[in-house]
Amino acid sequence: MQAWDSSPLAPMIDKLAIRSSLSNVEIYAFLSLPYRLASVNPGAFLVRDGHPAVDCCALLSGFAHRSKITKDGSRQIFSLHLRGDFVDVQNSLLGVADHNVQTLTRSDVAFIPRQAVTDLIIQHPPIGQALLHDTLVDAAILREAIINLGRRNAYQRIAHRICEMATRLETAGVCKGPCYDWPMTQEELGDATGLTSVHVNRTLRTLRTDGFFEIADCLITILDWSGLQAAGDFTTGYLHLRPLSDRVDQVA
Amino acid sequence: MQAWDSSPLAPMIDKLAIRSSLSNVEIYAFLSLPYRLASVNPGAFLVRDGHPAVDCCALLSGFAHRSKITKDGSRQIFSLHLRGDFVDVQNSLLGVADHNVQTLTRSDVAFIPRQAVTDLIIQHPPIGQALLHDTLVDAAILREAIINLGRRNAYQRIAHRICEMATRLETAGVCKGPCYDWPMTQEELGDATGLTSVHVNRTLRTLRTDGFFEIADCLITILDWSGLQAAGDFTTGYLHLRPLSDRVDQVA
DNA sequence: CGCCCATTTGACAGCTTTCAAATCGCGTGG
DNA sequence: CCACGCGATTTGAAAGCTGTCAAATGGGCG
Numbered sequence: 001m002q003a004w005d006s007s008p009l010a011p012m013i014d015k016l017a018i019r020s021s022l023s024n025v026e027i028y029a030f031l032s033l034p035y036r037l038a039s040v041n042p043g044a045f046l047v048r049d050g051h052p053a054v055d056c057c058a059l060l061s062g063f064a065h066r067s068k069i070t071k072d073g074s075r076q077i078f079s080l081h082l083r084g085d086f087v088d089v090q091n092s093l094l095g096v097a098d099h100n101v102q103t104l105t106r107s108d109v110a111f112i113p114r115q116a117v118t119d120l121i122i123q124h125p126p127i128g129q130a131l132l133h134d135t136l137v138d139a140a141i142l143r144e145a146i147i148n149l150g151r152r153n154a155y156q157r158i159a160h161r162i163c164e165m166a167t168r169l170e171t172a173g174v175c176k177g178p179c180y181d182w183p184m185t186q187e188e189l190g191d192a193t194g195l196t197s198v199h200v201n202r203t204l205r206t207l208r209t210d211g212f213f214e215i216a217d218c219l220i221t222i223l224d225w226s227g228l229q230a231a232g233d234f235t236t237g238y239l240h241l242r243p244l245s246d247r248v249d250q251v252a
Numbered sequence: 253m254q255a256w257d258s259s260p261l262a263p264m265i266d267k268l269a270i271r272s273s274l275s276n277v278e279i280y281a282f283l284s285l286p287y288r289l290a291s292v293n294p295g296a297f298l299v300r301d302g303h304p305a306v307d308c309c310a311l312l313s314g315f316a317h318r319s320k321i322t323k324d325g326s327r328q329i330f331s332l333h334l335r336g337d338f339v340d341v342q343n344s345l346l347g348v349a350d351h352n353v354q355t356l357t358r359s360d361v362a363f364i365p366r367q368a369v370t371d372l373i374i375q376h377p378p379i380g381q382a383l384l385h386d387t388l389v390d391a392a393i394l395r396e397a398i399i400n401l402g403r404r405n406a407y408q409r410i411a412h413r414i415c416e417m418a419t420r421l422e423t424a425g426v427c428k429g430p431c432y433d434w435p436m437t438q439e440e441l442g443d444a445t446g447l448t449s450v451h452v453n454r455t456l457r458t459l460r461t462d463g464f465f466e467i468a469d470c471l472i473t474i475l476d477w478s479g480l481q482a483a484g485d486f487t488t489g490y491l492h493l494r495p496l497s498d499r500v501d502q503v504a
Numbered sequence: 505c506g507c508c509c510a511t512t513t514g515a516c517a518g519c520t521t522t523c524a525a526a527t528c529g530c531g532t533g534g
Numbered sequence: 535c536c537a538c539g540c541g542a543t544t545t546g547a548a549a550g551c552t553g554t555c556a557a558a559t560g561g562g563c564g
Contacts, residue, residue, distance in 0.1 A: 050489070068399055071485045076402040078395045090388050098392050098490040121381065125374040132373075132384050136342050139387065140350050142394040143330045147320055149401035150328040150446030153551070185510065194402030199552055201512060233323045237302070238350040405519070437542065451520055453544060505564105512559070520551080527544070534537075 007031045008110060011060050015084030018171060019137065019242060020130035029124050033117070035110040046087060046101040046109060053091035055111040059083060062107025063183040066090075067191065068099040077192035079141055080104075080165065080184075083172055089135060093118070104183045140238040149194045152233065154203045157193040159232030162213065166222060167236055182220040207231070259283045260362060263312050267336030270423060271389065271494060272382035281376050285369070287362040298339060298353040298361060305343035307363040311335060314359025315435040318342075319443065320351040329444035331393055332356075332417065332436075335424055341383060345370070356435040392490040401446045404485065406455045409445040411484030414465065418474060419488055434472040459483070 004010050009031050016022060022030070035058070040046070046057045049068060064087050066078045078099065081087050091097035092114045103109075121128035144164070148157045165182075169175040186204065187197040195203070208214060212228040214221045222228060229235070256262050261283050268274060274282070287310070292298070298309045301320060316339050318330040330351065333339050343349035344366045355361075373380035396416070400409045417434075421427040438456065439449040447455070460466060464480040466473045474480060481487070 066395070068395065070399060070403050074403045076399045078398050090391060093385065094388055094392070094492050096489070096492075098492070099395060118381070121384075122377040125377055125380065128377065128380050128384065129370070129373065132380065132387065133345065135384065135387055135391065136346055139342060139391045139394060140346070142391060142398065143318070143320065143351060145398050146330050146394065146401060147322060147328045149398060150443075151322050151326045186512095187510080196553055197511085198513090198554080201510095202552095205512085237348070240346050240348075240350070438544095439542080448521060449543085450522080450545090453542095454520095457544085507562100507564090509562090510560085513557085515555090517554075518551105519553085520549105522549075523547090525545085527542105529542080530540090532538080532540105534535100 004028075004031050008037055008060060008108075009033065009035065009058065011084040012058050012086070015172065016127075016130045016134065019240060020126070020133050022126060022130060026124050026127050029120060030127060033112050033120060035112045037108065037110055039106070039108050040103055042103055042105050044103045044107075046103065047091050047097045047099075049097055049100045051097050052095065053088060053097045054114055056086060056092040056114055056117045057088045057101065058110040058112060059085045059087050060108040060110055062109075063104040063181070064101055064107060065104055065188070065192070066099050066101050075191045076194065077188065078145065079138065080168075080192065082168065083174055086131070086134070089117075089131060104188065137240050140240060144238050154193070154195050154199055155206065156232050157195070158189065158200065158203050159207060159212065159228050160234050161189070161193055161232070162220065162222070163229050163232050163234035164239075166220075167239060167241075171239070171241060178222045178225070180220050180222070182215060182218050256280075256283050260289055260312060260360075261285065261287065261310065263336040264310050264338070267424065268379075268382045268386065271492060272378070272385050274378060274382060278376050278379050281372060282379060285364050285372060287364045289360065289362055291358070291360050292355055294355055294357050296355045296359075298355065299343050299349045299351075301349055301352045303349050304347065305340055305349045306366055308338060308344040308366055308369045309340050309353065310362045310364060311337045311339050312360040312362055314361075315356040315433070316353055316359060317356055317440070317444070318351050318353050327443045328446065329440065330397065331390065332420075332444065334420065335426055338383070338386070341369075341387060356440065389492050392492060396490050406445070406447050406451055407458065408484050409447070410441065410452065410455050411459060411464065411480050412486050413441070413445055413484070414472065414474070415481050415484050415486035416491075418472075419491060419493075423491070423493060430474045430477070432472050432474070434467060434470050 004013055004027055013027055013030060046064060047053055059081055061083050064081045067075050069075050087101045121131065148160050152160065166180045169180050175181055184192070186200045190197045190200040193200065212222070212224050212231065214223065256265055256279055265279055265282060298316060299305050311333055313335050316333045319327050321327050339353045373383065400412050404412065418432045421432050427433055436444070438452045442449045442452040445452065456467070464474070464476050464483065466475065
């Protein structure tokens with residue numbers, strides 16, 4: 001239990017601490033950011049493509065995704081987000097949103113004025129570096145999504161997505177053990193993997209009958225972790241996780 | 253003609269100036285970075301997946317791409333890079349490269365020690381912000397690549413890629429008018445669009461017979477720009493280009 | 505009980521890949 | 535100057551993966 005655990009913004013510090021070292025001064029400065037809390041329903045838009053983004057939205061609990069709609073009306077989900085993710089540094093720092101951010105589940109979020117974030121970065125360069133660092137990891141996750149779509153078939157894509165989600169949930173401390181939250185419908189999973197919901201359904205069945213996992217009630221139980229990793233060509237390198245031993249003492 | 257145009261690192265300043273405002277102090281600090289110049293052949297690896305990245309590589313001329321190989325040996329190209337791009341802030345700031353960076357053509361590059369870059373960012377927060385800004389645009393380009401792969405067919409994907417490349421070349425001032433450098437083989441274009449070289453060939457032929465462009469000798473001539481944009485569902489929003497009028501005076 | 509949304513299943517069409525082979529362009533060496 | 539070799543491009547035919555269309559089933563909620 002840390003001193004800052006009582007702050008609503010604590011999940012953000014936890015997330016940054018996964019990959020960066022912040023001093024207490026910086027943590028305090030971060031937690032002193034002005035914010036507006038909100039609890040939002042599934043499907044709520046946190047940012048809309050094309051709209052000006054004046055606030056930086058932080059996801060404190062629940063799940064969200066980034067997406068964009070093509071001219072023919074189909075949706076592509078770029079990335080999934082969970083507790084501790086800044087879901088639109090992207091949009092807010094660039095001024096005009098170039099994609100949507102939408103919740104998957106009921107979620108708690110904090111809206112932080114863009115100017116407060118840019119000021120914080122300038123006054124505390126290590127925080128800027130930590131944000132840059134996290135942004136770079138976000139980009140690495142996007143690159144892996146590109147491989148997934150460009151060079152893997154449906155079976156591999158879905159296996160890979162599940163591995164990634166499970167690893168990130170474990171890292172963020174949201175879920176533990178072989179059971180993980182599964183906040184997506186098959187249609188949403190299709191939008192995330194470039195497939196139709198029909199084909200997602202068939203492929204999930206194949207993966208299930210191959211004994212990799214079971215899904216029930218927004219909960220997935222992984223039965224064969226190493227097999228699933230192999231099926232999805234999944235390795236953790238691109239997530240740039242630091243060994244846990246590096247993390248425990250660096251915020252002390 | 254600006255005072256810094258004689259520096260080998262000038263292309264980097266030009267690139268940052270496309271989207272950020274830097275004072276002369278910051279420009280001078282940037283140009284004072286230590287660097288090692290190199291001229292490299294086509295196909296040279298600037299960074300290799302899995303290797304430690306100690307230097308930050310800047311592309312001064314020529315073309316490069318980021319890529320990764322799947323376990324079954326196929327390659328996926330994530331992004332293309334040209335004059336002025338930092339081709340591995342990603343890798344060098346994260347320490348261990350999670351993908352390859354390879355030249356497409358003969359290129360001039362500058363290797364800058366990672367520490368020098370991080371120090372520069374800390375001493376000059378606006379430079380850090382400019383880099384963060386460019387990193388965010390890189391991420392936006394990755395997201396567009398994800399849409400391309402996930403929700404567009406071969407015809408649309410290739411049209412989109414051509415539009416993007418032409419726009420970026422024009423923005424960077426590398427090419428002008430309807431003729432643009434085309435540094436990729438059909439196989440490389442396939443690796444960038446998640447297609448086989450055979451299908452790229454067939455699709456290029458269709459696009460040519462539809463009158464959108466001609467290709468000859470690493471040079472593409474666009475004959476129907478608005479038609480090509482429509483075919484590829486291309487809009488410039490995600491590139492976050494500032495109006496030229498904002499750019500000319502901000503470095504003065 | 506009825507409605508609505510998500511899941512499931514089937515049949516068929518279409519896009520893309522695979523495998524193979526021919527052609528072309530170009531630099532090298534005879 | 536011409537023959538050769540090699541990589542890139544081009545083309546054909548067939549197979550495979552995924553999408554489309556349609557309909558049935560299941561579960562939750564008013």
